[in-house]
Amino acid sequence: MAAPMSLLVEFGGGAELLFDGIKKHQVTLPCQPEPWDIRNLLKWIKQNLLKERPELFIQGDTVRPGILVLINDADWELMGELDYKLQDQDNVVFISTLHGG
């Protein structure tokens, strides 16, 4: 049984516009039988934080192309991607890639 967990979830590069324009979310995840991983976090975000047009954020069970996921200032590819087991006080950032110049 995983204890409740506190995370700082951030959105940037325009991804925050799907979350009422709010960039920083201090989030407490409830207790659940399984450990929290990014896969579960995405589902939780979709149900609890996403305000509009979920397909612009999530496609299938992962983030849409063009969004980088950062776990404690590192690319999630270095951390196990969807399978990364979240730790209390982790910082998870979802950042839309910018193309303007």
Add this chain to the structure above:
Amino acid sequence: MAAPMSLLVEFGGGAELLFDGIKKHQVTLPCQPEPWDIRNLLKWIKQNLLKERPELFIQGDTVRPGILVLINDADWELMGELDYKLQDQDNVVFISTLHGG
């Protein structure tokens, strides 16, 4: 009796030129009867790291005017200045103020 302590001591803004041009020093302070504070650290730096012209770094028992001391990314004035008790893994930065434009 204080245990040995590991610090990251950094010099910048030109202050590193008094330390062979080396900006980052991973430092281990020896055990001593009293706890380590910044006052003791300055003495230790003067004896162990300073390569030349100590008066350009230390005046009396403190740093010379124009050098800012930062403890874990905060101005040392917020932390107790010379009396701050060092913790293991602290980051202490001595930065010369720049005036060029």
Add this chain to the structure above:
Amino acid sequence: PLEARAALSPAEILRYSRQLVLPELGVRGQLRLSRCAVLVVGCGGLGCPLAQYLAAAGIGRLGLLDHDVVEMSNLHRQVLHGEAREGLPKALSAAATLRQLNSTGQYVPYHLALSPSTALELVRQYDVVADCSDNVPTRYLVSDACVLAGKPLVSASALRLEGQLVVYNYQGGPCYRCLFPKPPPAETVTNCADGGVLGVVPGIMGCIQALEVLKIASGIGSTFNQFMLMFDALEDRFRNIKLRPKKPDCAICGDKPTMTSLQDYEAFCGSSATDKCRTLRL
């Protein structure tokens, strides 16, 4: 690179004296800058400050590429183009301003859109490429061309009050496709006309981009290999993000690349590289 030279002229020693005294650069670094050719893809909000500081620092040759002409709505951020340049090709306007700043450099304007048929040949003529473009198809095209030509790519972007910077294809690090194997859905891409941008944000990012080009060109070396710099102007916060390494299964820079030539990037991305209104509703 341009022809190697043995020494700086007295005029060069005077002009660059304030940076020649830096032990990290020195005469050796300055000579390297003078024989370096940098291709600037896009002479807009990023390309203007970038080209300005590269020319000032003594880069030997700057290729200045942009298909667009100067409009009044550019001038809040595209600082090489004055009001008198309205309607002129940006590439020519940029070259004219840079010549006034430093006449010893070579400035080669390309008034055209980068296309798959010409990009590779062009990129091969340069040592370092700076991506200052403003759309997704061009960003894939520039990156792929840099991989095929073996050139380091310093890529920056800016929108609203945010900026991002990565050095791709440098010292064994990842390429743009390693990070973004699939293009973003066209409807998620916002350009500066729709989303807006505070002019000084590309100013800041273009200057940092120029710094990385200068560090690569001079031999100091960039630390942004496998790192991304993120900037939030509202919070005044810069973050250095550790990125993935080069991906063995990358379609263009991987161990067994499936792409060996450039493709149709507008079809790949579902958007146009030159429309003012960039999103094609498919």
Add this chain to the structure above:
Amino acid sequence: PLEARAALSPAEILRYSRQLVLPELGVRGQLRLSRCAVLVVGCGGLGCPLAQYLAAAGIGRLGLLDHDVVEMSNLHRQVLHGEAREGLPKALSAAATLRQLNSTGQYVPYHLALSPSTALELVRQYDVVADCSDNVPTRYLVSDACVLAGKPLVSASALRLEGQLVVYNYQGGPCYRCLFPKPPPAETVTNCADGGVLGVVPGIMGCIQALEVLKIASGIGSTFNQFMLMFDALEDRFRNIKLRPKKPDCAICGDKPTMTSLQDYEAFCGSSATDKCRTLRL
């Protein structure tokens, strides 16, 4: 501030359209920029990019102060001055370039050194001051004048491959003297001529300085109150440092100030504000 205006002209709406769409700025913020007067102290490596982006963004009036004339050794970083401006006063050269970029702003050149007898009157005519100077006496003088006149001061500096930025005297925060009650020994102060500077480093710092001026002038507000930004170009590292608050015993901004007028800053600092070789060996 300049006279308040009720609306933007159609030409202004077109010119600033890319930043007007930002909800953080909007028409209200743009109107604030248009009635704001900013004094730029020093038209060198920091002042050039700063003034360039302030003019481009639509600041109503820029005071451009510098006692010096353009030299060839300036051009690697002082990007408003072209080769043809050699020997001209920097303040005039800067104003001429800015007029070409945005003719709707007012540019007031001051070809003089800031002095204790004139600084206060001058600072009182402006809303925000940007310290882009290059010597210790001027930095104390500018800060003291800003305290006495009640103006926020955005201060940046650059040397070799490093930069620093602080906003002083803003929203109850500290002044320069709160941080540095005593001047540094003259023999510890290095200027750009002796220490050198990579031109794009003041470029980066001047652009960030312009951002903070724009945030203050538009009402967005700066976050650098009681914070210092440190930049190391070799490591590509920015750090935000939490600073002390305003000091109750500060000689000029404290609860019982001992200074109520400007003093002799060259004597206070033991160095000259205008010499090329700044260190007086006492």
